[in-house]
Amino acid sequence: MVIRARECGCSSPGVAARGMGGPLPRRAxxxxxxxxxxxxxxxxLIRYAREMSLDPWLISFSGMAEVFGWPERLPLVAPEHRxxxxxxxxxxxxxxxxxxxxxxxxxxxxxxxVDQLGVEGAVxxxxxxxxxxxxxxxxxxxxxxxxxxxxxxxxxxxxxxxTVSSTRIRQLLQExxxxxxxxxxxxxxxxxxxxxxQGVYEVSLLxxxxxxxxxxxxxxxxxxxxxxxxxxxxxVDLLFDRGAAAREVESN
Numbered sequence: 001m002v003i004r005a006r007e008c009g010c011s012s013p014g015v016a017a018r019g020m021g022g023p024l025p026r027r028a029x030x031x032x033x034x035x036x037x038x039x040x041x042x043x044x045l046i047r048y049a050r051e052m053s054l055d056p057w058l059i060s061f062s063g064m065a066e067v068f069g070w071p072e073r074l075p076l077v078a079p080e081h082r083x084x085x086x087x088x089x090x091x092x093x094x095x096x097x098x099x100x101x102x103x104x105x106x107x108x109x110x111x112x113x114v115d116q117l118g119v120e121g122a123v124x125x126x127x128x129x130x131x132x133x134x135x136x137x138x139x140x141x142x143x144x145x146x147x148x149x150x151x152x153x154x155x156x157x158x159x160x161x162x163t164v165s166s167t168r169i170r171q172l173l174q175e176x177x178x179x180x181x182x183x184x185x186x187x188x189x190x191x192x193x194x195x196x197x198q199g200v201y202e203v204s205l206l207x208x209x210x211x212x213x214x215x216x217x218x219x220x221x222x223x224x225x226x227x228x229x230x231x232x233x234x235x236v237d238l239l240f241d242r243g244a245a246a247r248e249v250e251s252n
Contacts, residue, residue: 038077067099198220
């Protein structure tokens with residue numbers, strides 16, 4: 001259900017957060033969430049934004065791992081493919097520095113959406129939380145939006161053999177369950193880069209979730225890692241530093 005709130009209200013006293021990047025274009029709707037994977041739940045947010053007659057913008061956050069001391073993880077969507085995938089969804093993205101917004105109260109966070117980003121609507125999932133220490137829930141966003149004249153839509157959670165989430169997708173990938181992953185993504189998102197030409201490349205060798213710096217030689221008769229034919233290692237991923245291209249290499 002789309003909730004329209006147009007009453008005027010006073011914003012809470014707050015400070016302008018840095019690094020927001022200026023106002024979004026007119027008729028923008030902020031789609032709020034963690035957009036590690038771009039899955040069917042996120043496409044649902046985009047659809048609700050369009051039903052509000054607004055243009056969907058994913059509002060994502062950078063630097064969360066650094067702030068919380070989490071180990072760095074490879075993104076579920078390769079950076080070089082993210083823009084094209086967003087275009088296929090009919091959405092755009094604004095990335096905000098998490099360090100600058102983590103300490104905002106719920107009221108201040110809504111002020112950022114309205115006063116700094118200039119959005120006319122916001123869409124979130126039913127389990128969305130925001131504000132310092134996740135103090136506020138989706139229903140609070142509805143109430144605060146009403147005070148600021150902001151349209152708010154709370155989208156129901158989707159289930160595909162369990163709640164759809166980036167965390168669940170990572171678990172399924174660890175289990176090798178690509179069928180359920182494809183259901184949650186709505187399409188099988190897989191890098192389509194061509195392997196580079198012949199030469200020696202610095203790479204990250206990815207296997208079983210671990211990344212190891214290495215160098216590979218690409219030759220006419222195969223790909224070799226420290227005098228070992230790469231195919232003998234089975235299924236691995238290579239991340240080429242030159243162009244950050246990803247390529248899966250599988251043994252026959």
